[in-house]
Structures are given as C-alpha cells and as structure tokens.
Amino acid sequence: MLDDRKLAVLRAIVEDYVSTNEPVGSKALADRHNLGVSPATIRNDMAALEDGGYIHQPHTSAGRVPTDKGYRLFVDRLSQVKPLSGAERRAIETFLAGTLDLDEIVTRTVRLLAQLTRHVAVVQYPSLTRSTVRHVEIVPLAETRVMLVLITNTGRVEQRVVDLPEVIADDRVSHLRAVLNAALDGCGLAKVPETVAALPERLSPEDRPVAATILSVILETLVERHEEKIVFAGAANLAAADFTIGLRDVLEALEEQVVLMRLLGETDDLSELTVRIGSENPYTGLRGTSIVAAGYGSGDKELARLGVLGPTRMDYPVTMGAVRAVARYVGQILAGS
Amino acid sequence: MLDDRKLAVLRAIVEDYVSTNEPVGSKALADRHNLGVSPATIRNDMAALEDGGYIHQPHTSAGRVPTDKGYRLFVDRLSQVKPLSGAERRAIETFLAGTLDLDEIVTRTVRLLAQLTRHVAVVQYPSLTRSTVRHVEIVPLAETRVMLVLITNTGRVEQRVVDLPEVIADDRVSHLRAVLNAALDGCGLAKVPETVAALPERLSPEDRPVAATILSVILETLVERHEEKIVFAGAANLAAADFTIGLRDVLEALEEQVVLMRLLGETDDLSELTVRIGSENPYTGLRGTSIVAAGYGSGDKELARLGVLGPTRMDYPVTMGAVRAVARYVGQILAGS
C-alpha cells in the first residue's frame, strides 16, 4: 500500500513541515525535493497517505501536516539518528568536564541538554540500585533527634532528620554508627534490606528501639525514596515554540514530579532511545508534545533516564542524536567518578 | 497637589484594574465605588493623576491604567497588607508540618507560596552565616580523591568532591577528620576562616599539602558558595496571566540563578517586605512584572529571602500578606529544628 515513493513523500512532508512550521503542499514538495515526479503525482500519493492516516489537512485548501501516526512512521522507518557535530561534542565535553559532585553533574546535564536541543530537558537523578553504601553518618541534633547522612559510592548524599522514640546518649550513637558502618560499608543497595534485617541481633536490647527507627529510615531513604528526584530546565524554549495553546498545561505537568516520572517512562529495552509522540504519551495535558528519552548508566545497566520534551513537530533525528550523546557522556562521567 | 479624593480615585483605579484587567473609566468608578461625586469630577481628578504620571491611557478613548509610579504610590500609602484568612493559615501550618530536612522545607515552601499567591514563587536557601558547624566528614573515594561532607546545625548538608595533590593513606584521613572535627565542631561559620587559618600548625608537615587543599575547599564551600542556591515553582501561573508578551524573557530570567539572586535583592531594613514594581527592578526582561520579597530567618537575623514574581497588576495587599506570612512561618520552622 505504501510504496517507496509514498514513503519518500511522507519523509519530505515531515522535514519541510518541521523546518517551516507551515502546512506543505504538493508544489512546494516537487520544488524543494528531487522526487522526480510532478506535483500531480505527489497529490495522488498524498491522498493515499491521508487515507492511511499519516497526514492531515487542516482545511480543504491548505497543505498537509503530519499526524502523530505519520511522525511515528517517520521516526521508526524513515529517519536516522543524526550524530552530533564535532563542535557539539566538544561542547558537551567541556561542559561536563572537571570533578563534580552528583548535584552538579545533574544540574549541568539538564542545562546542557536544554541548550543543545532548544527544548525542555528533563533529568532523573541516578537510581541508587547499583550503588554501594560508602558511609553512614549519625549526627545528634537534639536529645531525641539525629540527622542521618548516607553517602554512596556514586557520590550521592542522602540526608534525613530522624525523631527517636527515646533519649539517646552520645556514646550509644557512636556505637550505633560504628556497627552500621561495619555492616553496611560497601554493601550493594540491593542487599541493604537483608543486611539491615539481620542487624538488630548484633545490638544490645536497650539499643534496639532506637536502632529500629533509624534502620527503617535508612530503608525508606535508600530503597523507596531513591527515584523521586527529577529536575528540568529550558522552560523558556517552550515559549519560543509557538505554543500558545496548552502552554499552561505543559508547565503544570513539568512541575509534577509524578508526571515527569511517567514521562521518562520505563522501557523494556534498556538504554535505548524512547520516543513518545503526541497522543502516545500518558498525560492528557501533553498532547502536542513529544518526549525523546534515553536511559543512562555508569556501566552496562541503566541507572536512570533523561530526555527532552518539545512540540510534536520537533526535529527528531537531531534531537534523538543529542539525547543519546548526552546520555552516553553522562554515563561515562558517572563511571569515572 | 494630590488631595484625599484624588488618592481615593487612584486607589479605586488600581483595585478595579487589578480585578478586571481592563482600563477603567470614570463612569465605572462612580458606579462601583462610593466616591460621592459625579463622573465629571472624577474625570478632572483623573486628568490631574495623569499629569502626575500615576495613571495612563492606552489610547485616547479608553479608560485609565495605573503606571508603575501609580502602583508604587498605592503600595506605599494607599493599601494595607491583608492578613491571611484562617483557612489559609491552617493550610500553611499543615503544609509545613512534620519533621523535615532543609531540602524538604525549601521545596514545600516554594510550592506553598506559588499555590497561595498564584504567582511564581522564589525561595533562596538559608544562608549559612549564622549557622555553626555540626560535623565534618571525609570519605575516601579513590587514592587521590575524597568526598567532603559538611553538616551544619540548621540541617544543611554540603558535599564536595576534592582532588588531592598526593596519595593519602586511610589512617591519615582519619586523623585529619578528627583534627578537623575537634577544631570546627560548634564553630560559628563567621569564625571558620580564622579557625581554619590556625589549623595547619597543629598538623605534621607531611599532612599539610593535603590539608591545605581540603581546607581551601571548606572555606570556599562555606563562605563563598553558601548563598547560590535558589529554587522556584509555579511557572504555570505565568501562562495563566495573559502574559503573551515577554513570557519567554521571564522564563529565561527565572532560570538564571544570578538574576534570581538580584531579584530577591538585598534590603537595608531586614526582614521587611520589599516590593519592586515593573521598571523598578534590575532586569530589563522583567518589565511588566513585580516582585514581592521578604527576608526570613530563624532568629532575629535574616537568613535568606523568599518572594513571588507576578504581573505588575497583581493584588499587592493579598500577595504581600501571603509572602509575609510564609516568611514568618518558615522562620519558625527553621528555629524549631
């Protein structure tokens, strides 16, 4: 049903529409692309593409605009991820160069990605799943209150204030700290739950209530809260795109952590590029936007995801190239630190 | 030159314009406010106000709109900060209730403020100036690299990765940690520089190069970097206001830490409400927006600032009330933890 030429026409429509932001007609296509056929022929092909639901005309006598389905076909079969230019690669390297802590890496990454793609960038903090515990610190703040600081080998620092069920003396805090560090130092996060479960036995009975409180917070912090944090940047790019409609919805979605999480989404094929186009994505306020996301990680396994959000009529090959490249570089940085 | 009635007219114009968002004419004023005079009289007053530069008419035959100068007069002399309703107070309390670490307090505060005012909220992290050092932790990451974690009594945790000039053994790290904690524990941040300066004498010569590196990072982190962090929320509220023009500029400004800093601004009279109206504010992209800011702190001294940014035609009394209330509550929370 869709022969090669029809596909070429679709590709041309997408490319022209992305660059001009105006419905594209048969004559313009014949002029700008070397399709080797006349406008009339192109019109026939366009009619077929419209029957298939790949393109759509806003009004009877206007050019055609790709539909979400059309973009999907384009992304899946008609385009190739475009590698970054040398200048862009160098920009990434210098931008992320230097010794950085995790916060800084994430902050810089999200800005870099926004700047590179001219869309809104979204970066999820690396999951702790593959990390190991580097250090546990307990700092007394008041009689029944301590601050718990957890440091992982990826440089992430988690802090929590903990209210204790009873007064605890400083030397008992020290003891607890020593026991915790002995047990958890170097422990993979995946193994934390079982390690923690075995701990109370090694403590004196009087320490157990306090220890139980602290341990439950450790578990909660490391295992449950570990994927919540997400940042974004480049909201100004939304205003630049002629996004008059729905801009409010988009901004609202961006401020909802939960929505952001679902946007980046979980994929089966890890570390591969995911593209969600318009209505494909799970949040109603975000029709009209597409998400290009990728997993990144320091080793073979994906730690977290990052991506960008922009209008459906974005330049997919370029955007995908930028997202993939940034994901890889960040992975390298994380692996190296 | 401006008698009481003229001021009343100006007040009425501001109030009407803020609520309707349309230029307000003499007849509407006479109808909606009990000024006790006829439209013709009001017209005369309006002419005087326009001569004074307090109001302005978009075109010859439209109503009047307050100028920045008019808003300024309104804020300074014609309005009173409006206290929050009971429901709003309760909302603040429940929103900020519970034991929270600093990150959480700031995050919740900025969201609360955005929700309460329906503007963009901006919160600066508490300055460390008045804090004391609670704990210093040094964690080896690699042969010539350690992570430095600084914990203050306000619950703030600062982390930095430090590259060392030479390899350092674990026991020397432990020793350094002990010395640092002995010297700095409980030390007010203001005194950190002199304390740090005296330290090298108490170390063996071989430790000094490494110690010097670490100490310089401590200084930099605590003293220089301590006020950089700022967060904002509620950008979606910008889209709601009919901000078609300049929205991009505003969003860009919001993502510039430096601009945000200057927006909140330093005031002479601490902890008092600051209002910057339209062209009064230091950033060109933000004409058309006003900033209402206040200092907040846990004691008598201001730790940092927070505020909101919205269109010049915002409801100043209500907004000022909300900002002041939130600033006070956050101060209480910080004092209590």
Added chain:
DNA sequence: CTTGGCACTCGGGAACACAGAGTGCCAGGG
C-alpha cells in the same frame, strides 16, 4: 468646586471582497 451636557476621538468588531495556495478529478500520453 462640582455637575450635566455635548462634541469629538479612536479602537475594535462585523461585513465584505479578493487574491493565492492548494486540492481533486479527468483525459491524454508514455
């Protein structure tokens, strides 16, 4: 000093016409 009256101005919406882009269809040609 205030008030009612009055002529004047100007922006914005409705009605209208028109040019241009783009289409679908059809008959002829390779």
Added chain:
DNA sequence: CCCTGGCACTCTGTGTTCCCGAGTGCCAAG
C-alpha cells in the same frame, strides 16, 4: 498501468470599509 498537465473549485487569510460605543475634554451653569 502509471504519470502528467490542465482546469474548475474551495477555502483561509488579509485588507478595506464602516459603524458603534466607550470614554474623554471642555464649557457653562449651579
């Protein structure tokens, strides 16, 4: 069988004109 040129048709967007109404400034009278 597919491609092509021609042609009539259908729209949208734009520019023009026109008119209404809100609002003003000024003036003379109370």
